[in-house]
Amino acid sequence: MLHCDRIFRAGYCVTQNKDREIIEDAGIALSGHDIMDVGPWKIISAKWTGKEFRDFSHCIVMPGLVNAHCHAAMSVFRGLADDLELMDWLANHIWPVEKKLSPHVVYTGSKLSCAEMARSGTTTFSDMYLYQRQVCEAVDEVGLRGLLSEGVIQSPTLTYDSMDEGWTLIRKLHQDYVAHPRIQTPIMAHAVYTTTPEVLQESYRLAMEFGSKWMIHAAESESETALCLDKYGKRPIEHLDSLGLLGPQTVLFHCVTVSDREIERIAESGTSVVHCPESNMKLGNGCAPVQKLLNAGVCVALGTDGPASNNDLNMFREMASAALMQKGFTGDPKALPAQDVLDMATLNGAKAMGLEKVGRLEPGFKADIIALDVEAPHLMPMYSPVSHIVYAANGMEVCLCMVDGNIVYDHGAYPAFDKHELYAEICRVRQWILSNLKKSMKN
Ligand SMILES: [Zn+2]
Structure with missing residues (x-):
């Protein structure tokens, strides 16, 4: 034996x-x-x-499922305001509080999200937000596997005043977690409209130096495409391509508004895509051409996006939404069959994240x-x-x-932490958010 x-x-x-x-x-x-x-x-x-x-x-x-794109700490905003235009939602409900966020609130929200993901079968997730050191601490404590990144966004931000400061922060986090068995810190740039081409290229160089993945929100909405065309004369994927930023290390979140030519370029370059169907629907952005991307040979993974635009981090619901949405929008009941969706949430997720030994139950x-x-x-x-x-x-x-x-x-228990303590802390965070919103309304 x-x-x-x-x-x-x-x-x-x-x-x-x-x-x-x-x-x-x-x-x-x-x-x-x-x-x-x-x-x-x-x-x-x-x-x-x-x-x-x-x-x-x-x-x-x-x-275990791989949630290939989220903003875990935004669970503290879950249900705060729904059914609004994106700019109204951001400017009047999220930004007034987000600009006052503390490391402690990010830690608490991330821990709540880790608890939710473990509860609903997610074992690995990829996260872009700020105060990422606190996200790493929450993930380490709860025990999930994470690809966790401080979002690269044109400075100043809440966590860095200049890009130099930002790069130093990102390098330090990388050094501190490089040997961690479950945590990686790849590079995630926010989007083409919140960064300059120079910042994008610098962030990509850093990812290549780390030997890590480089990820970015791309082609999420028609308004993003219009902005990019206006500023650079190119659509978002064309813009990234012209800067030399597509390739096997690149992962694009969303890809809702991609042309057939862009799909070809994504496939040719070996770039991966993360589909976030519920967020795309909730924000009224439309349906990503997932079946077309898969037919072209692209590795498409699945993600929930932030819990404020979903409103959960539940990959089982996301799988059902992905399958139903593709059939509903294309009018083809054969589009995105169940096995393909399960592959997206397991194998493809692991592949897109660069995790060779995750996503299958197999010896080794x-x-x-x-x-x-x-x-x-x-x-x-x-x-x-x-x-x-x-x-x-x-x-x-x-x-x-x-x-x-x-x-x-x-079976209801988290061996690594006291869930009742966490829930009590979340109630205190809720009070803090409500009082900050009241203050911002008075001003
Ligand atoms: Zn996102």
Whole structure:
């Protein structure tokens, strides 16, 4: 017999391996941070003994989801103001408070978002915001895997007065986390309309120096395209291309307003795209041509975007929205089938983020694993686990979330922190936000 730390028995194991194998009555052997073996229960139980056994025979066990784009700390603004024009929403509701944000509020909001993501099956997320050191602290504490970046935006910002200060801040954060097993600090530039071409190119050079990914919001709305055409005579993707910023290290968030020629260039250059369907719908920006991008061979991942424009960080809801939106907008029920959507939320997410050993349940991969309790009326009967994952599940079936071999959420409990303390702190942040909004209205 071989020895391992843990053995799981799973009712259904959705491996997401090369053959997209689904094993009914499966066994998974885990040791340290890694998956040692996956196969039929009969074989695994005859081959392995573990220090701990967990029975998930009433569950789907699958790879943890990858939320490839969000602004976690914005959970503190969730539900503060909805159903508004973007500029009205920003200028009258978000900016008055955002400009007073403290490191503590960013830490608290990020921690709440980590709790929400663990609760709903996300094990890895990519985040762009400010006070990113506090985001790193929250992620480290809760135990998720994160690609966490101080947004590059034309200075002055709340966290740096000049670009030189900004680059120093970003370099320092990178140095401090370069050896962390779960946290990476790639470079994320905000957008073409909040940076100059020089700042974009400098940020890209820094990403190449770090050997990290370079990410940016791009082609999110018609108004962004109009601004870019007006200022540079080029559409956003053409603009980035002309600056030499497309390539295998580049990840574009949104790509709603992309022409067929731009899709070709994204594909040719090996650039990845993150689709954020709910944010695009809520802000009235339209539907990204995801099926066209996939047909062209682009790696398309899935993200929730910030919780103030969604309003959650739930990747199960996002998967359903992605599938339904693509069919609704294209008029083609065959567009974006369930398996492709699940690939976007697992394999493609990991690939776009540059994480080679994440996104599959396969020997040698990281033990980033979730279990969904499927003994529930809305998930019966069971013909296809993938269909249920994408179309019927809502994320609240997740009963276990494991990252890098550590359990971060287990049947209502978070082993790493006191959830009641966190909720109490969030109530205090809410009071602080409301009193700041009142003050800004008086002025
Ligand atoms: Zn965003």
